[in-house]
Amino acid sequence: MTELEGVILGIIWSRGPCSGYVVHKRFANSPTSGWSSSTGSIYPALARLEAQGLIAATAPNDGQRGRLLSLTPPGEDALRTWVLAFGDDAGGAVVDPLRARGIYVGILDAEGRREFMDHAERRARAALVSAEAAQLDPKGRDNWGHQAALMGVRFEIEARLKWVEALRRQEATARADEGLAFLSAEAKRA
Amino acid sequence: MTELEGVILGIIWSRGPCSGYVVHKRFANSPTSGWSSSTGSIYPALARLEAQGLIAATAPNDGQRGRLLSLTPPGEDALRTWVLAFGDDAGGAVVDPLRARGIYVGILDAEGRREFMDHAERRARAALVSAEAAQLDPKGRDNWGHQAALMGVRFEIEARLKWVEALRRQEATARADEGLAFLSAEAKRA
DNA sequence: ATGGCCATGTAAGATGTTACATGATTTA
DNA sequence: TAAATCATGTAACATCTTACATGGCCAT
Numbered sequence: 001m002t003e004l005e006g007v008i009l010g011i012i013w014s015r016g017p018c019s020g021y022v023v024h025k026r027f028a029n030s031p032t033s034g035w036s037s038s039t040g041s042i043y044p045a046l047a048r049l050e051a052q053g054l055i056a057a058t059a060p061n062d063g064q065r066g067r068l069l070s071l072t073p074p075g076e077d078a079l080r081t082w083v084l085a086f087g088d089d090a091g092g093a094v095v096d097p098l099r100a101r102g103i104y105v106g107i108l109d110a111e112g113r114r115e116f117m118d119h120a121e122r123r124a125r126a127a128l129v130s131a132e133a134a135q136l137d138p139k140g141r142d143n144w145g146h147q148a149a150l151m152g153v154r155f156e157i158e159a160r161l162k163w164v165e166a167l168r169r170q171e172a173t174a175r176a177d178e179g180l181a182f183l184s185a186e187a188k189r190a
Numbered sequence: 191m192t193e194l195e196g197v198i199l200g201i202i203w204s205r206g207p208c209s210g211y212v213v214h215k216r217f218a219n220s221p222t223s224g225w226s227s228s229t230g231s232i233y234p235a236l237a238r239l240e241a242q243g244l245i246a247a248t249a250p251n252d253g254q255r256g257r258l259l260s261l262t263p264p265g266e267d268a269l270r271t272w273v274l275a276f277g278d279d280a281g282g283a284v285v286d287p288l289r290a291r292g293i294y295v296g297i298l299d300a301e302g303r304r305e306f307m308d309h310a311e312r313r314a315r316a317a318l319v320s321a322e323a324a325q326l327d328p329k330g331r332d333n334w335g336h337q338a339a340l341m342g343v344r345f346e347i348e349a350r351l352k353w354v355e356a357l358r359r360q361e362a363t364a365r366a367d368e369g370l371a372f373l374s375a376e377a378k379r380a
Numbered sequence: 381a382t383g384g385c386c387a388t389g390t391a392a393g394a395t396g397t398t399a400c401a402t403g404a405t406t407t408a
Numbered sequence: 409t410a411a412a413t414c415a416t417g418t419a420a421c422a423t424c425t426t427a428c429a430t431g432g433c434c435a436t
Contacts, residue, residue, distance in 0.1 A: 010294035033279035089223035091313025103335040104200035123281025145293040152353040159349035163342040
């Protein structure tokens with residue numbers, strides 16, 4: 001069971017019988033970028049889940065198009081198992097494109113570093129505004145887990161913004177202290 | 191340029207001429223799980239970067255085995271470009287296996303939810319302890335970006351722990367308020 | 381001399397990305 | 409009636425995972 005498949009089971013459980021398109025839109029509208037929202041990954045995943053008997057298509061009601069998907073009893077078991085099954089590494093840090101780049105700002109000159117900080121801070125602030133707005137959005141209020149996740153998203157982005165601000169302060173301090181502070185040990189030797 | 195390739199360029203830049211094995215170990219020892227540490231992804235990526243002329247193997251010094259990799263001038267340019275190039279979605283929330291599962295705790299019974307909260311909190315606390323220890327570790331002190339990243343890791347895990355604690359409090363409250371609070375709209379209709 | 385680390389890969393298969401393709405229905 | 413949205417896919421390609429394979433070096 002991949003992460004994508006687990007989340008798809010969760011979406012179908014929480015959204016009730018719904019089309020594959022609804023699942024696709026849920027990923028596309030997620031505040032969490034990084035979820036593949038391409039139909040090229042979702043429809044094959046739905047086909048896999050159906051082949052395993054975890055989801056099934058029920059006949060659409062009058063006039064509705066498409067296939068209405070819902071969890072089978074084994075699908076519900078699989079979702080319960082997936083929710084409770086996370087490795088020892090879960091809870092730790094996850095891949096963050098901003099942090100990954102921040103490690104290597106030392107290769108940039110002063111202007112480049114400022115550009116990085118500015119851009120990163122703008123992005124983080126914009127993300128925080130979106131996250132706060134999403135929490136206030138009345139739709140999704142009925143789903144406790146959904147609201148809890150939006151809270152988690154906000155906490156995560158607040159932490160990222162705090163980091164970017166600290167990064168900027170440290171950059172200014174380091175630049176004042178010694179010009180080489182940003183260079184790697186290797187570059188210093190050269 | 192994939193994220194993996196970008197980070198590999200960064201590692202080779204900051205570690206100076208080093209073997210592919212060193213790159214591999216850096217991923218394996220990263221506090222950020224989720225980076226593929228398998229040789230099956232790293233050596234092919236190194237081969238791609240070499241084919242593009244971004245890294246080159248220099249002859250190893252006396253007695254040293256293996257190939258010593260370093261960035262070519264185009265490789266340094268590529269690293270600078272990659273560090274500054276992050277999409278509009280960067281800065282926002284990233285995929286978090288704990289949060290993804292937390293959305294759907296409603297499918298669990300009271301005992302299952304308690305198990306989830308307990309397990310998640312233990313994992314987050316353990317990760318925080320590791321992150322704090324890594325910050326105090328003297329090795330890596332010379333690299334400003336490395337230290338900054340460790341700070342970011344700690345902030346992220348602190349946010350996750352804060353979220354898990356909030357989740358637990360809300361779970362207790364919701365359970366006291368109404369037994370159905372955890373159920374999805376679909377499950378309620380049934 | 382044996383187990384552990386250094387070091388570099390490959391093979392098969394699963395998965396994800398990007399782009400294309402089609403057609404119905406709804407809304408401005 | 410034109411554009412947007414609903415709806416479901418496929419094809420080619422790139423990438424990642426898992427597992428296997430090999431051999432040198434070093435400390436106990």
